[in-house]
Amino acid sequence: MDSITLTVNGVPREARGVRPHTTLLNWLRDQGLTGSKEGCAEGECGACAVLVARPSEDGGTRLESVNACLVMLGALEGQEVVTAEGLGRPGALHPVQRELAVRGGSQCGYCTPGFVVSMAAEYYRPERPAADFDIHALSGNLCRCTGYRPIEDAARALGGPAQEDTFARRCEQAAPTPQLTTLRTPDGDFHRPTALADAFDLLAAHPDARLLAGGTDWAVEVNLRHARAGVTVAVDGLPELRTFAWADDHLEIGAALSLSEIERRLAGRVPLLAEWLPHFASRLIRNSATLGGNLGTASPIGDSPPVLLALDARVVLASRAGEREVPLADYFTGYRRTVRRGDELIRAVRIPLPLAPVTAFHKIAKRRFDDISSVAVGLALRLDGDRVKTIRIGLGGVAATPIRAYATEEALTGKVWNERTVREAARVLRGEGTPLDDHRASAAYRAAMLEQSLLKFYFEKTGEEVGV
Incomplete structure (x- = not known):
C-alpha cells in the first residue's frame, strides 16, 4: 500500500505514491492547492498553515492550525484538512x-x-469569548512586509461570535478517529498503529524505528537535512499515550497530547507549566508538539x-x-x-x-517568543518558615x-531564604554545567544568565528591593 485517503476542503481525496517523508505541504502543492507556501520548511514562518479537524473536549471538532511543512502525510489517513482555498472564494x-x-x-x-488559516482557527475556537480575539493565535505567522498593524486590525474586527456556517456546524459534529496506516514503499515503511500492542510489536521488530508524534522536530530533519528513516512509527493516535489524570500523589500527562491540549486541560492548575507553555x-x-x-529528541x-x-x-x-518509571534527572545519558x-x-x-508553591520559568533567547532558548531555567521552591x-x-x-x-540546590537547602544566601548560591549556579560558545550565546553569557536567573527569582518572589 502506498496511498491514503483524506478529506481536503470537504472533498475526499486519494493520495497516491505516499512516501514516509512526504509532507502534507508538498502534497497539497502538487494538487494545485498553492495557497500554502514554503517559507522556511521548519515551522517558523506560518506561510504553510492549514486547519486540521481534531477532537474537542465536548465531543465535537476543533479546527486547529498547524504547519503543513511539519505534518507527514502518512499520519493523515481518514483525517480532514482545510486550506485557505477551502475557507472562501472570490465573490464568497x-x-x-x-x-x-x-x-x-x-x-x-x-x-x-x-494568516487567514490561523485567524480562522481562533475565529472558531470553542472557548473564545464572543467579544474577544486572542492576537497570540497568530504567533508563528510572519509578515515579511511588516504589515502587522492592518493584520491585527482585521483580527480585532472579528471579535464577535463566529457566524453559523459550514465550519461552525462541522465543529458541532465528532472529529475523525485515528485510522490504522501501513505504507510499504521503496523509500521505507510508515506505520500508524491504533493499538498499543501493535506499536510494541513494531518496535520489537524494528528497534531503530523513528518514533513520530507531532513531528515538529523530525520533519525539520527531513526537510532541511534530507534525513530518512527505514521505518517510521507514528504514535499520536494511541489512546494510552493520550491520558490526562490527577491522582492523589501525581499528575499524569500522556506523551502524545499536544501542548495546546495540555494547556487547556491544566487550566492554570500547575503554575510553572502555565508560565512555560506560552x-x-x-x-x-x-498545536502539534508533544511532551513525549x-x-x-533529548x-x-x-x-x-x-x-x-x-x-x-x-x-x-x-x-x-x-x-518502568525513570526520574527525568536520570533519563538523559548524553548528547541526544x-x-x-x-x-x-x-x-x-x-x-x-x-x-x-513558589515557581518560575526563565527563558533567555534573542526574541521574547517563538525562539530557541540560549538558556532555560525552571525553579520550584518550598519553604519551611524562612528556610x-x-x-x-x-x-x-x-x-x-x-x-x-544539584550543587546550587545543596547550597540553598536548609538555609535561610534571604538575599545573602541567594547571592552566595547564585555564584554556585553560575558554575553549573559546561556551557559552550555558539551562534546563540557565549559560554560566559550563559554562565552570567544562570547567576542572574536565581537573583531574579528571589527578588521577584519576595518583592524586596535589589541591594546595592
Whole structure:
C-alpha cells in the first residue's frame, strides 16, 4: 500500500505514491492547492498553515492550525484538512478573508493564506469569548512586509461570535478517529498503529524505528537535512499515550497530547507549566508538539526538560515487557541519548503532588517568543518558615543534556531564604554545567544568565528591593 485517503476542503481525496517523508505541504502543492507556501520548511514562518479537524473536549471538532511543512502525510489517513482555498472564494469570501482585504492586511500576499488559516482557527475556537480575539493565535505567522498593524486590525474586527456556517456546524459534529496506516514503499515503511500492542510489536521488530508524534522536530530533519528513516512509527493516535489524570500523589500527562491540549486541560492548575507553555515556540507548533516528542529528541536546548526537572517529573517508559518509571534527572545519558531502549516508547510523564508553591520559568533567547532558548531555567521552591525546605532547579542550554543544578540546590537547602544566601548560591549556579560558545550565546553569557536567573527569582518572589 502506498496511498491514503483524506478529506481536503470537504472533498475526499486519494493520495497516491505516499512516501514516509512526504509532507502534507508538498502534497497539497502538487494538487494545485498553492495557497500554502514554503517559507522556511521548519515551522517558523506560518506561510504553510492549514486547519486540521481534531477532537474537542465536548465531543465535537476543533479546527486547529498547524504547519503543513511539519505534518507527514502518512499520519493523515481518514483525517480532514482545510486550506485557505477551502475557507472562501472570490465573490464568497470568508469573514476572515474579507476583514483582511478591506483593512489592507495583505501586501505581497505570500504570508496571507497562513494568516487567514490561523485567524480562522481562533475565529472558531470553542472557548473564545464572543467579544474577544486572542492576537497570540497568530504567533508563528510572519509578515515579511511588516504589515502587522492592518493584520491585527482585521483580527480585532472579528471579535464577535463566529457566524453559523459550514465550519461552525462541522465543529458541532465528532472529529475523525485515528485510522490504522501501513505504507510499504521503496523509500521505507510508515506505520500508524491504533493499538498499543501493535506499536510494541513494531518496535520489537524494528528497534531503530523513528518514533513520530507531532513531528515538529523530525520533519525539520527531513526537510532541511534530507534525513530518512527505514521505518517510521507514528504514535499520536494511541489512546494510552493520550491520558490526562490527577491522582492523589501525581499528575499524569500522556506523551502524545499536544501542548495546546495540555494547556487547556491544566487550566492554570500547575503554575510553572502555565508560565512555560506560552514561551514554547508558537501556537502553530504547540498545536502539534508533544511532551513525549520533546523528551524523545533529548535536545539539550529543549524547553520542557528544565521545567519538568524543577517539578521532579518522572518518565513512564513502556514496552511489551511492561512499564518502568525513570526520574527525568536520570533519563538523559548524553548528547541526544537517553535510557530509553529501542523496544520502548514514552507513554506518559508523571509530576509528583503536592506541587512546590513558589515557581518560575526563565527563558533567555534573542526574541521574547517563538525562539530557541540560549538558556532555560525552571525553579520550584518550598519553604519551611524562612528556610528552604526543598528547591529544584532545572537547566537547559548549558550542557550536553538538560541537567539539575544539584550543587546550587545543596547550597540553598536548609538555609535561610534571604538575599545573602541567594547571592552566595547564585555564584554556585553560575558554575553549573559546561556551557559552550555558539551562534546563540557565549559560554560566559550563559554562565552570567544562570547567576542572574536565581537573583531574579528571589527578588521577584519576595518583592524586596535589589541591594546595592
